Amino acid sequence: MSASTVTLFGHWICPFSVRVEFALAQRGIEYTIVDVPPRAVRPKGFVVPEEFIAHSPKLEVPMVKIDGEYLADSIPILEWLEEKFADSSLLPQGDDAQAIVRDRVEWLNKNVYRPMIGVYYGTDAALIQESSVAFMKAMDTIDEWLQTSPWLAGDTPTLTEAIMAGVYTRLDGLRRLGLTGELPASVQQHIERCTHLVGWEKVQWSEEQTNDFVGRFLKYREIQNAAKN
Template sequence: MSKDDLVLLDFWVSPFSLRVKIALEEKGLSYVAREEDIFGGKSDLLLKSNPIYEKVPVLLHNGKPIVESANIVYYIDETWASPRLLPACAYGRSRARFWADFIDKKVFDAGSSIWKSKGEELESAKKEFIDVLKKLEGAMGGKDYFGGDEFGFVDIVLIGLVAWFDAYEKCGGFKIEEECPKIGSWIKKCKKRESVAKILPNPQQVCEFVGMLRKGHGIE
């Protein structure tokens, strides 16, 4: 079995799977994406590979499972050195890990609260989501990317979540580009990258998927 025998247990619209695929593309690695039926019945391989959380993504490297998406991206960067995704200095890496953790704890949950809500709860959810994005704008400062002038680890952690942003806008009746222009500009810049453009799903399909979730939750 070769060093680069890689299988990704995947779900097409999972923002966490998307970030792993973008990291793999950035490294120029060949991999097989194995789609999981996360609603109808998870595979024995997924349950065996991630028995604690029983969820995607899982990266199998020579049969050995690596779980949790940010951890997987970190593993990819450690295992395949070029191009570097994390900063070279210890301080830069610690800062990157901090903001990646912030994104994981705040962005998806805040966005999910938008499509799960209506009325006053929806307005509160929108406010929280926009506040989170504004904090990320502050973290970016005057640079093009979170790591500075180069697309890197924090950008990858966030850009997978961007796949759902159109759905949040549609559900909430707002535009991220108007509320957070720096994030809007960053999104446009990232989407021009081959690795991102190749991986992010069609926004309309994501909106349809979120619409299905809303109906399942009795919101629509």
């Protein structure tokens, strides 16, 4: 849809990379991917591209290059895409509606992602359970949002759906890593709607990827717990 050249430095296992890839695909923006696993699960001996080292301040994914310009960190990238590709926006019209989307993006980033990450990086059963409780509490708030609209911030998919794509892709894996609690029916229905979006086709996980995700973080727990003893 655009003559711009877009490159995503990221990896399927990183929920922050998934956000960006979902947004690119949902908006019909053509892109290429340079595979860079997150540092915590980066295979031993993996050679990090020099271009990534030169332009990613924290050496973490995602990073995007558009026509020779670089930007790292998923939420700034999502906003940058809005500037660069205004004709395929994931923001609604109107300042008030856009403010709601941005507020909810920040809320999801804090209240869903933190406990989610606490589940799969967790090495202590009590802390994993605490993260599960916080995660499900956040789902209750999302349930309230979904009582008034089919999507998280209105009648059409927005940046909020891009944020949650990084969560929904790994739910089965999170269960296997200790996530407990029942998702509200409205959230389950929202997940189902998301699976029919164009962006979902690019980021959905296979059973093999879910197994890989679970295996990597079980190994991570094993290493971390061994180091404590």
